[in-house]
Amino acid sequence: MPSITREEVAHLARLARIELTDDELDHLAPQLDQIIELVGQVSQVAADDIPPTSHALPLTNVMRADENVPCLTPEQALSGAPAQEEQRFRVPRILEED
Amino acid sequence: MTDLTRKTAAELAELMTSGQASSVEVTQAHLDRIAAVDGDVHAFLHVDAEGALAQAKAVDTKRAAGEQLAPLAGVPLALKDVLTQEGVPTTAGSKILEGWKPPYDSTVVKRLKAAGIVILGKTNMDEFAMGSSTENSAYGTTHNPWDLSRIPGGSGGGSSAAISAYEAPLAIGTDTGGSIRQPGAFTGTVGVKPTYGGTSRYGLIALASSLDTPGPCARTTLDAALLHEAIAGYDPMDSTSINQPVPAVVEAARDGDVAGLRIGVVKELGGEGYQPGVEARFHEAVELLTKLGAEVVEVSCPHFEYALPAYYLILPSEASSNLARFDAMRYGLRVGDNGENSAEKVTSLTREAGFGAEVKRRIILGTHALSSGYYDAYYGQAQKVRTLIARDFAKAYEQVDVLVSPATPTTAFAIGDRIDDPIAMYKNDLCTIPSNLAGNAAASFPCGLADEDGLPVGFHVMAPVMRDDLCYQVGAALESALAEQWGGVLMTKAPELGVTR
Numbered sequence: 001m002p003s004i005t006r007e008e009v010a011h012l013a014r015l016a017r018i019e020l021t022d023d024e025l026d027h028l029a030p031q032l033d034q035i036i037e038l039v040g041q042v043s044q045v046a047a048d049d050i051p052p053t054s055h056a057l058p059l060t061n062v063m064r065a066d067e068n069v070p071c072l073t074p075e076q077a078l079s080g081a082p083a084q085e086e087q088r089f090r091v092p093r094i095l096e097e098d
Numbered sequence: 099m100t101d102l103t104r105k106t107a108a109e110l111a112e113l114m115t116s117g118q119a120s121s122v123e124v125t126q127a128h129l130d131r132i133a134a135v136d137g138d139v140h141a142f143l144h145v146d147a148e149g150a151l152a153q154a155k156a157v158d159t160k161r162a163a164g165e166q167l168a169p170l171a172g173v174p175l176a177l178k179d180v181l182t183q184e185g186v187p188t189t190a191g192s193k194i195l196e197g198w199k200p201p202y203d204s205t206v207v208k209r210l211k212a213a214g215i216v217i218l219g220k221t222n223m224d225e226f227a228m229g230s231s232t233e234n235s236a237y238g239t240t241h242n243p244w245d246l247s248r249i250p251g252g253s254g255g256g257s258s259a260a261i262s263a264y265e266a267p268l269a270i271g272t273d274t275g276g277s278i279r280q281p282g283a284f285t286g287t288v289g290v291k292p293t294y295g296g297t298s299r300y301g302l303i304a305l306a307s308s309l310d311t312p313g314p315c316a317r318t319t320l321d322a323a324l325l326h327e328a329i330a331g332y333d334p335m336d337s338t339s340i341n342q343p344v345p346a347v348v349e350a351a352r353d354g355d356v357a358g359l360r361i362g363v364v365k366e367l368g369g370e371g372y373q374p375g376v377e378a379r380f381h382e383a384v385e386l387l388t389k390l391g392a393e394v395v396e397v398s399c400p401h402f403e404y405a406l407p408a409y410y411l412i413l414p415s416e417a418s419s420n421l422a423r424f425d426a427m428r429y430g431l432r433v434g435d436n437g438e439n440s441a442e443k444v445t446s447l448t449r450e451a452g453f454g455a456e457v458k459r460r461i462i463l464g465t466h467a468l469s470s471g472y473y474d475a476y477y478g479q480a481q482k483v484r485t486l487i488a489r490d491f492a493k494a495y496e497q498v499d500v501l502v503s504p505a506t507p508t509t510a511f512a513i514g515d516r517i518d519d520p521i522a523m524y525k526n527d528l529c530t531i532p533s534n535l536a537g538n539a540a541a542s543f544p545c546g547l548a549d550e551d552g553l554p555v556g557f558h559v560m561a562p563v564m565r566d567d568l569c570y571q572v573g574a575a576l577e578s579a580l581a582e583q584w585g586g587v588l589m590t591k592a593p594e595l596g597v598t599r
Contacts (some may be wrong), residue, residue: 009462016418016465017425017442018458019450028459031520035463038521039407042479045486052481053488055308055338056294056537056563062337076201080429091427092441 002033003040102127103264107173107321110267114161114172121154121161121172125216128174132218132265134597140240141250141260143179144187145219150174157214170324171214176266178257179220180227181312182301183207186217190303191225191235191253194452195430204301205333206270206312213328218266221256225454226421227277227305229253230526233517234456241513242285244553244592248510251281251526257315258285263595268325269315274305275409276506276530278313279542283505283556286544286588288322288573289315291530293564294537295340298333306416307338309534317589319543319573323351326566342564345539350567354574357391360498361572366402367503367529367558375548379555380504383545386579387572397498399490404483405532410524411467411480412535418464421457424449459520488536491562500568503529505542505556529558539566543573544588545580554588 006029013020020028074087083090102110102124113119129147136142157172177183180190182200184207189195203211210217224234232240232255240255242248243263250259254271258281261269271278273291282289290313297312304310314325330344363384368377388394426432426448427441434447453461467476494501507528516522533540542556557576561568581587 004466008466012462012465012469013458014446015469016461017422017446017449018453018461019443019446020458021450024455024458027455028462031459032463032466034521035410035459036466038524039410039463039467039476039480041407042404042411042483043475045401045404046479046482050482050485052478053484053535054481056488056535057338057340059338064334072201079201080198082426082430082432083435089427092435092437092439092444094441096440096442 003036004029004033103131105267106318107170107267107316107324108318110173111170121157121216122151124172125150125154125174125218128218128266135263135595136265138241138246138595139243139259139263139265140238141176141221141256141263141265142219143189143222143237143256146186146217149186150216150218153211153216157216160214168213168328170328172216173268174216174218174266175210176219176221176257176260176269177207177217178254178269178271179223180272180303181206181270183217183220186220188220189237190227191223191237192452192454192457193236193431194424194448198429202301205298205335206329207301209329215268215328221254221260221269223256224253225457226303226417227253227272227274228417228456228460230276230280230523231516232256233513234454236454239513242510243595244286245510247512248553249284249513251284251510253277254315255281258282258287258289261315261317262287262589262592267317268321270312270329271315272302272310272312273534274309274311275413275534276527278315279530279540279556279558280506280526282315282542284510284554286554286592287315287317288319288541288543289313290322290326290541290566290569291533291539292326292330292566293340293539295338296344296539296564296566297330298336298339300333300335304420306413307420308416309413318587319570319577320351323347323570340564345564345567347567347570350570351574354571354578356387356572356575359392359500359571361387361392361394362397362494362498362501363394364402364501364503365396365398366400371507371525372504373508373548373550375550376504376506376508376555379546379548380557383557383576384502387576390575390579395498397494397501399494399532401483401486401490402532405487405535406524406528408480408483408487409531409535410463411476412484414460414464415467415477416464418461418468421461424452484535487532491532491536491538495562500572501560503558505529505558509548509551509553509555533560538563539569541569541573543576545576546588547591
């Protein structure tokens, strides 16, 4: 019994916005199954009273002074855009047709 | 005429200070070397000859005018292609960023430029730093200068190969799970992962934000320390930057005294799965340090064996959310924008076309680990394991000043050997990952060649948080003692590359 099925991988790919091909799914699903078996070891290690560490440093709420500093110009910000129009990022339509 | 490319960064700085060479000469010598050998090595994705020579000329002009210059002013460097440099192509080894020219400098690059360090170009890497061999680069594999049929390590294989091929005396890498130290070990060079937060992540294309750490690569311990000092220190642009003075790394590299230093050999990082030649060189190095006056004991870090699984939950989780920014809207590739496809469809088609197999694997794994119903069992548990690993380190540092292990279980493997076996590939980083999870400083130093294959072995030193200086202390002691045995640093044993003209 695999820990992750081909259908589940296809679902995750949709969530992650990657249009995987059938060949890729065939290849990926068994590999992910192996990897999940490896990483699943962590579930047996830590007792309930162990606090999680999200970060190596104990930092909280790092604030900077509320001062204006130079930032990118519109031309700089748009310089890498795949498409632009009227000094804005041009994007494809955002609603599906139906 | 002495070959300028064989000099260390410190020697080059001395030659330029005393007026025996100009930065333009030094830079041109390295550009010529790149032209001669990089066809075989493929360390570079982009060579910025014009920009480098302009930078070199500016340094020479300042020097001629009697200006006070930083210690490494005029010395050339190779930059891992994951750090932004304004106006210079930056791809992170991915097709999705092909042709992108960042509109700003990363903090590391800003500091390199301020120090007068000349940036020769951008080095090859596994796509988005996901890998241990550079085989995941969308632009071809880098070859190990010690044996061109082998991988140079990864993800920063380009940076380490560049310095071991004498294409640059210095390089910048980034270390998320070993991407500076493992290529350092595989190429017979020095690679240092500073304390997390000791070097700035601003302008570093993010893989796993809680782990990513830029750091120095060099052929000698002193050179690495000089570069470390040039790039390290507090940066208000990075919210996890440590606001404390930079550890005295250069002083430690010059000092190199280990008398009375307490060194712990990590019991769990050895034995089964470790190549005999790696273990032999490692134990000889430990013996050598004992002779130099260090007190060596064995230390147990029982949770280190869970570092690898914890890492392969934490990293993909962070990566899957970091890489969501590649949505085909603001920069990089866009596929399928035909006037009919929706934005979501265009995003999905672009990511399918622009990401390589390993990146897809990890994004999907991370998406799985973070999805509802699995979060507590995977990501939550991995974060708890992270606590246990940090506690293992804390307990060990009550007894000893530094911990040591081999840097990698094996020497450099053959190109193609592990490319379709992700787990075998992941095991490269067994020794290096714990320090990323705990955030402490760690480094790999050359300690000899394995008997089986004649390839370099790395000696791994793990120091407490913000005690990066202790890594250099041990590295410098080992380097000078070994150089006495060998009549030079390990790199002098590297085979000569064929030079094409």
